[in-house]
Amino acid sequence: MNYAERLQNVTVLGAAGKMGSGILLLTAIEMVDLSLLPENKDKSFFLNAMDISDEALSGLMKYLKVQVQKLAEKKTVWLRKMYSDRKDLIENGEIIDQYVFDVLSVVRPVTSLEPAYKSNLIFEAVAENADLKIKIFKQIDANNPDKPWFFTNTSSVPITKLETEAELKGRILGFHFYNPPAIQKLVELILTENTAKETEEFALAYAKKLRKKIVYSNDFAGFIGNGHFMRDALYGINKALELVEKENISFPEAVYIVDKISRDFLIRPMGIFQLIDYVGVDVCSFIMGVMNPYLEDEDLYSPELHKLLEQGVKGGQFSSGAQKDGFLKYEKGRPVAAYDFKTQKYVDYADIQAKCDAKIGAAPASLKPWKAVNFNKQKAAILKDYFAELNGTDSFGGKLAIEYLKNSKDIGKKLVNMNVARCDEDVNTVLLTGFYHAYGPINNY
Amino acid sequence: MKKLRRKIYMTAGYNTISLGTGRKEFNPKKPRPGLEHYLKEAGKATLKMIGGADNVDESVVGNFMAARFNKQGHTAAFVPMIDEKLRYKPSIRVEGACASGSLALATGIKSILAETAEVVLCLGVEVQNTMKAIYGADVLAGAGWYQKRKEGHAYFFPGQFSDRAGAYYEKYGKEYARKGMATWYKNAVENARLCPTAQEYHNKTEDLMAVGLTEPNGNFFVDNLSVYDCSKVSDSASAIAIMSEEGLKRCGIDKKDAVEVIGYAQCEEDLTQDPGDLTELSTIKHAAHQALENAEITIDDLGTLELHDCFSIAGLLTMEALGFAERGKGAQFIADGNTARDGLIPTNTTGGLVGWGHPTGATGVHQAVTIWEQLTSKAGDAQIELKEEKPYGMTINMGGDDKTVVSIVYKRA
Structure with missing residues (x-):
């Protein structure tokens, strides 16, 4: 079975979810682009978009139409060549419409698993629940005579566990997209000891066609991305609690300070509490729960995440893409208040900002926002100057930032020492491309 | 006439x-x-x-x-x-x-x-x-022959003029030509910065030559032109x-x-015919010379010129069609600064189609307004210094790929 044949019948499980919809979009595009090549003209391509929710699947089709049209508008030069034999399609508009129709035509929204029984390749992006994944894999594999390959998008569950318990020896690998898959360039690739060479080769070819950057992660719960993020998040939460204790400030004030330091002083796109909310309080809590049993010398657990969930605060996004409230409350996507466990209410930034900013102290003069740094050609020089200045400051905020940086670096080093990452560079690549950091955590700043 | x-x-x-x-x-x-x-x-x-x-x-x-x-x-x-x-x-x-x-x-x-x-x-x-723009390209392609649309480029007119640029590169050298075209872009933006109504009025880019020299990429646009070679x-x-x-x-x-119109010409070429020589704008050449003849002046009398640079290569080929430079020497003529606002023949003094903008059906009128402003000293910051012995201005406005051309000669009244 060659590359194109493998992609002739594919199922995406959890296709209407945040990750699934992106994987579906990219795969549908890749399938149709293959189908347009002369050598594939006689092949048919099917992509089952499997999800349990009819409503979500209906929303998925609308999302697909909009996204495919945008992508088609960007590659019309190529599409005109591909449709050159279609005399009835003359204008760009006609060609784009045809392409959108062709992509939507390969997608078959389904709510049952049966269509996957004919698939050569299964992408799994269901909830981060190992038992659920295993159950589904087993059911499909028992009914599919073609020994399909399973690509799981899990960000935390060890692939070997899935392989063993679902009895998929050699036919599974971790193909972990970052959110949102259509935009983020990074894919973490996780093999088991048994993963077949041709499966790996297909995964690499597929990633290349999707223009994704592959970073291999060894098969350890959480892999590189969550291995760093979950520890970084826990550090942030614990740091806020420590500030409450030592500095005699309220929890919302501590959250404001830590979020601000981890965003502004660390030149990151989001503060740590905003990132937790973005990923979802529930998801973070769940992933820590998956990872923790595999960790010997540390306890990756945050009671605060559980407390939030108990009080009904979950974070994540609305289907519109708007941010739900979590540790922070949002207006037009910007944090405006921080949660107080005692009152179960949000405290407006307006009421605490002045006090907290005074506590943080003046920012280093050379500090620039992430946006101005990350896309700047002089990024390396800007960062070097900034961190040199930061290291020389003794403001409260500056010291906090330095501790934070050091911890982030320690986490990165730990991932290499634990053999989760193959090298320092892989850790840095994941943070640079998967988390849009302006610099890798393992640095000499 | x-x-x-x-x-x-x-x-x-x-x-x-x-x-x-x-x-x-x-x-x-x-x-x-x-x-x-x-x-x-x-x-x-x-x-x-x-x-x-x-x-x-x-x-x-x-x-x-x-x-x-x-x-x-x-x-x-x-x-x-x-x-x-x-x-x-x-x-x-x-x-x-x-x-x-x-x-x-x-x-x-x-x-x-x-x-x-x-x-x-x-x-x-x-x-x-x-x-x-990708759909606008379909609309603008209406200026070509619809029977040729299917074989044309997604960006139809950039595709047509990319072919002209490619032929010019082949004949006279790409690096040489690109330098002239980049100078064209630089002049266009610098002139537009002096005219508050221009689309590139707010352009703050420092190294305009570098931008103008942007390498064309046929995978996303056309083979021989970058977007900076194009009008807006x-x-x-x-x-x-x-x-x-x-x-x-x-x-x-x-x-x-007021300005006096002392001569004009309008020429039409067959829409269904491909250009005979890609490196020549023959209808422009015909119309411009007819207008000059009608006005009884020569290019040496012109104090300023507004021409149809829908693409930088069209600007370059028009300078050659007018006779300001021999064929193949247009790129050098431009690179030497002759079309700049203080050059031999100040051209497109508020930016032209590349710098001021190209509202297609309005462009011909815009050109006339610019000449009127220059000849009556109403061009504000964009005002050029006109020599007494050169009280003439000229406009050249082109429809399609050298198919409809109107050229008008003006004089201080």
């Missing part, structure tokens, strides 16, 4: 801003003004300068493709909307692709010559940012009044505030 049988003047020119990418006001996600807004703004401004709509005998509107960009035909009937005193007076819309604007001028000139009008209000309008997608209208001597008197316009 016969000498003009009456004296013809143009006066009271007005350009709205050229709205599109580059302008700070432009936000593709927000609603923008339509045809009505631009026609009103330009029309009212010109009417004010000539003492009101009472003085107007008839009107002409140049517009290329409102029928597709705005799903609006019948644009001549917008004229009475500009001023109710234009109700029941003649108004006509003319179309010749990107030369529609100067076809409107030619039509107005003919009315004066025919003595059916002493004062003609001439308008050009196009609102193109109603769709993304623009929304705008321009207006100017065309008058006889009697018309000037009627409107109380001093001759020093």
